[in-house]
Amino acid sequence: MSNSFGNLFTLTTFGESHGPAIGGVIDGCPAGITLDLEAIQHELDRRKPGQSKITTQRKEPDQVEFLSGIFEGKTTGTSIGFQIKNTNQKSKDYSHNVDVYRPSHADYTYDQKYGIRDHRGGGRSSARETANWIVGGAVAKAILRDIKITAFTSSVGDIFIDKPYQALNFSEIEKNMVRCADPNIAEQMIKHISEVKKNGDTVGGTITCVIQNVPAGLGEPIFNKLHAELGKAMLSINAVKGFEYGSGFCGAKMKGSDHNDLFNPDGSTKTNLSGGIQGGISNGMDIYFRVAFKPVATLIQKQNTIDASGNVVEMQGRGRHDPCVVPRAVPIVEALSAMVMADAYLLSRARS
Amino acid sequence: MSNSFGNLFTLTTFGESHGPAIGGVIDGCPAGITLDLEAIQHELDRRKPGQSKITTQRKEPDQVEFLSGIFEGKTTGTSIGFQIKNTNQKSKDYSHNVDVYRPSHADYTYDQKYGIRDHRGGGRSSARETANWIVGGAVAKAILRDIKITAFTSSVGDIFIDKPYQALNFSEIEKNMVRCADPNIAEQMIKHISEVKKNGDTVGGTITCVIQNVPAGLGEPIFNKLHAELGKAMLSINAVKGFEYGSGFCGAKMKGSDHNDLFNPDGSTKTNLSGGIQGGISNGMDIYFRVAFKPVATLIQKQNTIDASGNVVEMQGRGRHDPCVVPRAVPIVEALSAMVMADAYLLSRARS
Amino acid sequence: MSNSFGNLFTLTTFGESHGPAIGGVIDGCPAGITLDLEAIQHELDRRKPGQSKITTQRKEPDQVEFLSGIFEGKTTGTSIGFQIKNTNQKSKDYSHNVDVYRPSHADYTYDQKYGIRDHRGGGRSSARETANWIVGGAVAKAILRDIKITAFTSSVGDIFIDKPYQALNFSEIEKNMVRCADPNIAEQMIKHISEVKKNGDTVGGTITCVIQNVPAGLGEPIFNKLHAELGKAMLSINAVKGFEYGSGFCGAKMKGSDHNDLFNPDGSTKTNLSGGIQGGISNGMDIYFRVAFKPVATLIQKQNTIDASGNVVEMQGRGRHDPCVVPRAVPIVEALSAMVMADAYLLSRARS
């Protein structure tokens, strides 16, 4: 089931950017969880287009409607259906795309796989799908209570935060439009994105995510290791090209005598190059990881490409695309992390 | 099922390093596939301990016995049971570990999760488990036929191959004991590992894997994207801290105008920063990715650590551990890749 | 995932009878399948309430709206979202049920399991859910093409068809309101249900289903045997108490010398007590089975029962319930059978 995520806490989704609605079904949520519908909508607002000058100027309210599974403000233990209506489906905008394969998009591969394709706005491969994930993640967060998940933009192009996350003030993140945890770096990032946008170009970046207050013992030891589930989740996000946790790729350059995390008598560790996970199972320290996003493929510049018959054609994106996907991807990283953690938490209860 | 891997082509495993045997069940292999048992054993020999001076000197033959599912040299379509007997279970060697949590091992997290632990040699968290994966991968390769999977050591500590994989001669890989595709770099790596070993230390490294002759259209579009499945597989390997495919973390620094892969009229692309996958689905170009391994945690040096009661104790690894896990992990990366690709291939047949 | 059905062809559902809508997500449908939306609506009309004098007089149009996965009349291979709006949610009708456990309903068990319950009309346990299954089954039928699935009422109370299905004319089924394949027996059944209804009582019955033109080789040999999947599907329908296929419970009284199906030279069998399946796999003969439905639990008579505090209270159902569930269950049996067969068919393509 390629449209389902999770094992015990699951999200199954549907929808194209240009149909009447997107939506999904959340299954496996325990009964009796209080859902704060405003908080859920707030998460959607963090992802929605048009929220600042450095995101796409497309306007879409992204209003979620719950259709089942909630009674008098609490989950009933039955499946939670929801939908988000599409209100901004200017199909005509995409008529120029009918037969054209946009470079570094999924147009060509969908045609190769399915032999048929809804060419309007990327169809199912549109990042609009991630609005569904926000809803799933917001419900997952209500299960997790004490576990705190915080993501932020850690680099845009060559500009990066040069401090460990422990030195950052997470309350700064939502104060700037690029969602960087360092206000000075944030300004540089915003300036850089603005310039890139002016040139009709796009730029990549990275997001760092920190998961705190995780009890020891979550995760599975062999094939569904906690970091492997997190990695798979992150690699599900459009434009993601890499994932590392703890010491990550830097760890590959290190010696064991520098890398080992020595224990304190209470079981915590003096350092945390492990990233809060040993053998696939949480050890009670902070879990942290970093996700790499490539630059958005849609440029407001002319590019040569081909159509379905192999003819070379010239194309140019219209003006409603993100110059950098990273700021709007921050809540998506959090949402998928929350779903992974809720799944691991529920599974740990079955086994305990 | 945390001991199962895959969707249609599945491997379910069992075994601790110090029980009578490890093994597993391969399910979903189509009928009529010819299995070359010598080739399968050859793959196991590439992983086995004691194969060179830069690996652990522990000797273990790792002889696989098939118990079902094969008739007159061909798969019958029924489940394939197999076992690998443990012949080198010096349990006494591990008596000093009963209550001691080795730093950056899974001892502590297993105790936190399960409240009980087979302390002999890491129990289920031992890398010995990966011998099972080699068997699964070797059967998967027999299904894949034309699809060619090649992994090699691309860095050890600070020493790395400074060429793109296209400039390398893959036939060099098995000619040196570090499994590096460049013979000169290989010598430097071997020298470095030997020095590290002499100091009782360990070192990390990276493996690059290239998958060639992949038809376009394999993989799923939303949650089981082909690269997400590959990433999850790699993150299942002990000591792996990161995964990137195509442009990876470098891509996060790039502009869209540099990153887009422009099409040739035949649907191939002029560049391949995408890494052979668009929207989760193969596009017919080479798939390639890189995996980061941390340094082995067991040192032949004294370290302070704690026991289950929180007492500080001094410990030191015995002499039969790998100074660098990367050379023996090369066939493991290939095996897991083969299982992911076989799964995607079978699924594509169901959908076609 | 207790709200999902199937392995490769899956249906995930949501919805209570008194929320804004019910609906679901169909995943795994191959691309390029032409969907006849009128035919799908026709299946829903066969199930909908109020269609004849022997069903509930509640009126509900049960209009399906597809939200994704279909482009220009064909499936695109992506997930198919749909909803059916609830138009007849007289919540006030159910206010008398708030704390009352109706006998032989799921009220008590939901409260025991979840500790919270949407008491309006049965909530999630309402048979309204089966409208979702009709949609899934109708899409499955479009995949199956030549495989023909026919269900009919074979008994009501003590009245039963006393002929083998081969002696019946299936074109009679939809000509009478009880969906019996024998017009004379149908009249007796209708008369009986009418009398039962007049007394405020209800009555059980059985449905027989015949699946024709099944190629040999569908189904799995050990745990997902074709008849086990069919049986599980049937046992998912509200009010079902039993399932038998081929010779069924009668077969348990027979001798092997009478029961064995001897082969014709072409591989067909002279008799078909096996019911078209051997070892879990179809053999090319007709698959047939019988499903037992208990009488509807809601009576238009006074009954004593208890409330959540254990007080004895008197209750009486209101006038909009089915006196016999069987006629409206005929299309449900067909729909679930179609989903099982589509799943087996797709799986056989992966393995072939």
Place this chain on the structure above:
Amino acid sequence: MSNSFGNLFTLTTFGESHGPAIGGVIDGCPAGITLDLEAIQHELDRRKPGQSKITTQRKEPDQVEFLSGIFEGKTTGTSIGFQIKNTNQKSKDYSHNVDVYRPSHADYTYDQKYGIRDHRGGGRSSARETANWIVGGAVAKAILRDIKITAFTSSVGDIFIDKPYQALNFSEIEKNMVRCADPNIAEQMIKHISEVKKNGDTVGGTITCVIQNVPAGLGEPIFNKLHAELGKAMLSINAVKGFEYGSGFCGAKMKGSDHNDLFNPDGSTKTNLSGGIQGGISNGMDIYFRVAFKPVATLIQKQNTIDASGNVVEMQGRGRHDPCVVPRAVPIVEALSAMVMADAYLLSRARS
């Protein structure tokens, strides 16, 4: 995965009757469960061939060897591998079967599905597989503790127990070789089977199973209803043709006013036609169901059949087959029931 059973508590199996061994992997068993290895072997002995004059005279010790997942007598939470060696593989006995399709066996359907078949003794379709299930069930029973599962032979041919199960003394079951809960009926059954055997014929029968001390709230409400999982499990057993629970097929003849189970003030019910389950969820009353077994297809009589080329050939079974499968199937029914209940129990912990 057609060789896997269960969701959280899973059994994955392998093995043909004529390979070196059968076996499997149990996954999802919680840590710290004490396993009584003698009790497990005792369950295998109840199923093994050659235990009485009314079973096959084939001798096979069916000794289980555990290979992992158990440490000092307790489960460790990791996967439990086990094998049962085949000691009685007279392959030559089956040489006459190479190309012959035995009537009402799976020979023909395996050939149609896989195009290749291990013809020795039924290969994977042999009932020998059920020895693996006994092991899985015995481990499941260790999880269930208070839940008591009792199966017994309730009919053989036309001879049946004419009392409700509440009137029977379960301690009689293991005192007679047919495993009937009524000693007088047992004698008649044994006599009947002996006669049938003398004629080289076989006979069917039914098994009733009662599950006691089940807490309310186990099971899932929509697609994995507790009785649907039990039904699917029973329909997985070779030779099973039907399943009914509670009032079963008799319930289909009843009126609602007779069928409803009225509540006592404590939530128990005055009658139990529901069979302990409402809406797929246990209600705390006894769960009971009945399973129909067809007569064994292998006769010690001459029968005409065909070979793979469609030639008519005469065949006759050899002397080591069961005249009635039911007595040896009693522990199999219990084992599968235990696995279903353990799965439901673990799942309920995740959700609670």
